[in-house]
Amino acid sequence: MKVFIAEKPDIGKAIANYLWKNDYKKQQGYFEKDGDVIVTWAYGHILRLATPQEYDEKYKFWKNYPIIPKKWQIKPSANTKKQLDVILQLLKKADIVINAGDPDREGQLLIDEILDYAGYKGTVQRLLLNAKDDVSLKRAFENIQDNNNFKNLYMAGLGRAHADWLVGMNLTRAYSVSARKYGYNTIFRIGRVKIPTLALVVNREKEIQNFKSTKYYELIGSFTKDNLPFKAQLKPSDKFINAENRIKDKAILQAIKLKLHNAEITVKDIQKKKIIEYPPLPYSLDTLQVEANKVYDFSPKTVLDTVQQLYEKKFVSYPRSDCNYIPEAQFEDAKKIFDILDIPGKDKANLALKSKAWNDKKITAHHAIIPTIVKAEELDNTQQKIYEMIAKRYILQFFLPCIAEKTTFVLSVADEIFTGSGQIIMEAGFKAFEGKETSDINILPELKVGDKIDKGDYLIQEKKTTPPKRFTEGTLLAAMANIYKYVDAKNPNREKLKEVKGIGTPATRDTIIAELQDTVSKGRDIEPCLKKVKRELVPTAFGINLIENIDKSLTYPDTTAEMEYKLSEIAEGKQSLQDFVDNVINMVYDNIKFAENKEFPFYRDNDSITCPICNKGQIVRKYSAKIDKYFHMCNNPDCVSPVTGKKLFFEDNNGKPIIAKCPNCKNLLVKKLGKNGEFWLCQKCNKTYNDKNGKPEI
Structure with a gap:
């Protein structure tokens, strides 16, 4: 018996439809026709790493780490246990299993971990499915491979999962428990990717706050030749x-x-240069998210x-x-895709043209996001906008590049040098379809070396330096995807880190940015680290505090980017999983210390x-479950009554502490319970005061 295990039900249904053209039976948790072939599915991760307390009951308490x-x-x-049980029963009868997880590290992991959990020993193959239309399915079925070819990818998935668990479980506890000694009741959520992402925003905010604008000056010359003005x-x-x-002077x-x-x-001097601008490549998820945020203010999660x-x-x-590239074998699909696209201007494309996007050497586990041959219908407003972006970027691959001629010139005036440039469009190419500005820039007269210009007018312009811009959700996601740009220039691996395509994954970056802005309480101990002001991301006081008080190595993009690079080496068989986890x-131990x-x-x-x-700490509110009562105390662990x-404890009055001093010696009063009821006592001069409505009657 052959069993397909898809990552999600919709993929399972697509495979079943391809195999049996809708002529099949739906059973509880799987599809089948004659019993020889079964198509079942997971629901993403239906297995999880055990929690700390599942290893040992003592880890219920955060102080234990x-x-x-x-x-x-x-x-x-x-x-999802019910569906897991279905899969486990099917595996007992399976001769061949086809891993139909998504074609990436996580897709490999979540199906392979089911097989490991089940102890499956039979033959395993790999189906790499990049789209659900029949053409893509046919291509995937013609290229089924041995699952062992992807063992290292599975190891990389395990490495990512283990690293995230070790960092998150241990360091969240270590920092949160240590911070509680100083009055913090919130959780210091430490994530391998989350912290350096937050640090990007915090560091940018500090640059902005510390920025001091300065004046500077430029001298601009205005000239005329052949009745054409230029500068x-x-x-x-x-x-x-x-x-x-x-x-500046x-x-x-x-x-x-x-x-x-x-x-x-x-x-x-005169220099002429031809500038060739090729059509932008089709979208990967991160480039689509960045562009959609810029154009429509869609959040990465919405995209x-x-x-x-x-x-x-x-x-x-x-x-x-x-990935931004398309397999060369899919070039022949273009006519079928064009036939179902309802995009104005597509008729001007030339389907005989082949852009740089078709390149097998650039294909990773996926290819770029492109339209299929299925006509898009009944789309809501957001879906329509995103679909059109994807379709238009695909259409651009069948347009010529934009070609311009740029002229740069140098003028000599009384031993001073002036420089300028102009540009004319020779062939609009793809920009004509995009509807972008294709007019000439700074049209110049005909200039030759040695020409004399009759006259010049000169103007001093005053300008001001401007601070760096705050991140938006789109630009922060772009920074995560291109993290090498933020790595220390002295890092010897900086150029290599371009290969890892950032920190996080295309599937998780939007979630990380959303969680940093989390205002929907998952518990009373959660505080957001970022807030969105109009379109800009601004760190909260807690977010700044978090970055300022953890080990700097966690905040540097270098640390996580190099982890991602090592994970890519595991996927390529160049590093062992155990060495990675040991590091x-x-x-983790260094950070706990x-x-x-x-x-x-x-x-x-x-x-x-x-x-x-003590005049150092802050009075913070606490709750005692033992006496079912709120009270207040100083968060300075060294603060005690002189x-x-x-330790001194203050009574609670509608959320505020009652801080009362003895009129006689100015020492703090404390509330006591005597045989005649509650009263207030000065522990220094022993004077007592009656209690009235929870406060001392002074």
């Missing part, structure tokens, strides 16, 4: 410019301007969810792709009250 499993355990997810800018001597190649340009009056103007919907309806290829464990020795700044918020005893040497 580190947790380093000697043997990793996986458990059934509660809400050029002074290229000042190196002795006049600062580190940013700018002139206006007087320098004023002196130069005086020298230029009535001076001879000569064309010193992924929408492309997933289009994929499930068979309108586009696999959505979670990190992660060492990093840092967290336990860290002196956190005492917690404070906008309403916090400085402790009147009289008794013991």
Whole structure:
């Protein structure tokens, strides 16, 4: 018996429809026709890594760590156990299993881990399905491979899962428990990808807050030849410019301007260069998310969810792709795809043209997101916009490049140099379809070396430096996908890190950005690290505090980017899974040591009250389940009463602490219970005061 295991039910249904043309039976958890071939499915991850307390009951308490499993355990997810049981029963009878997980690291992992969990020993093959239409299915079935060819990809998936678990479970506990000593009640959520992503936004915000705008000046010359006006800018001597190649002293340009009056103007140099701009490649998920955020302000999650919907309806290829290229064998599909596209201007495309997008050497586990041969119908507004973006980018692959001629020139004026440029469009190419501006830029007169220009007018322009821009959801996602740009320039692996295609995966980056903005409480101890102001992402006070108080190595993009690079090496068979995990464990131990020795700044918020005893800590509200009562105390662990040497506790009054001082000696009063009821006592001078409505009657 042959059993297909798809990653999700919709893929299972697509496979069944392809095999039996709708002539099959749906059973509980699988499809079949005659019993020789079965198509079943998972629901994404239907197995999970065991929780700490499943290894040992003592790990129910967060103070108990580190947790380093000697043997990793996986458990059934509660809400999918029924389907897992169906798969396990089918595997007992299967002679051949076809892994039909999504064609990526996670897809490989979630089916292979089921086979490992079941202890399956039979033949396993791999079906790599990039889209659900019949053409794509036929191509995938013609290329079924031995699943052993993807064993290293499975190992990389395990490496990612184990690293995330080790970092998240251990360091979230270590930092949160250590911070509680200083009055923090919130959880320090430490994630391998989440923290460096947050750090990008926090560091950018600090740059903006510390930025001081400065004035600088430019000298612009306006000239005319053959009745055509044109402009050029002074290229000042190196002795006049600062580190940013700018002139900050206006007087320098004023002196130069005086020298230029009535001076001879000569064309010193002319350079012409042909510029060829090729059509942009088809979308990967991250480039689609970035563009859709820029154009429509769609969040990365909205884009992924929408492309997933289009994929499930068979309108586009696999959505979670990190690739911008298309297999060369799919070039022949173009006419069929064009026939079902309802996009104005497509008739101007030339289907005989073959752009750089068709390149087998650039294909990863996926190919670019492109339309299928199934006509898209009944789309809502968001789906329509995303589908049109995908379709138009595909159509562009059948247009010529845009060709322009750029002319740069140099003028000599009284021993000073002015430079300028102009550009004319020779062939609009794909830009004509895009509807983008294709007009000439700075049209120049005919210039030749040695030409004399009659006259020049000169103007000093005052400008100001501007701060860097805040991240949007789109630009933050782009930064994650191109993390090498943020890696220390001295890092010897910086160029290599281009190969890993960023931190996180196309399927998880949107979730990470959404979780950092999380305002829907998953528990009262969760605080958002980012907030969205209009379209910009701004770190919260807690987000800044988090980055400032954890080991800097966690915040550097280098750390996680290099982990991703090592995972890619595992996938290529160049590194062992165990060596990778051992390195992660060492990093975890180093961070636990840092967290336990860290002196956190005492917690404070906008309403916090400085402790009147130590004048360092903040008075924080606590709850005692033992006495079912709220109370307040100083979050400074070293703060004690100067009289008794013991910790002082303050009574709660509608969420606020009652801080009352003895009129006689100015010492703090404490509430006591006597035989006649509650009263207030000064522990220094022993004077007592009656209680009135929960407060001392002074």
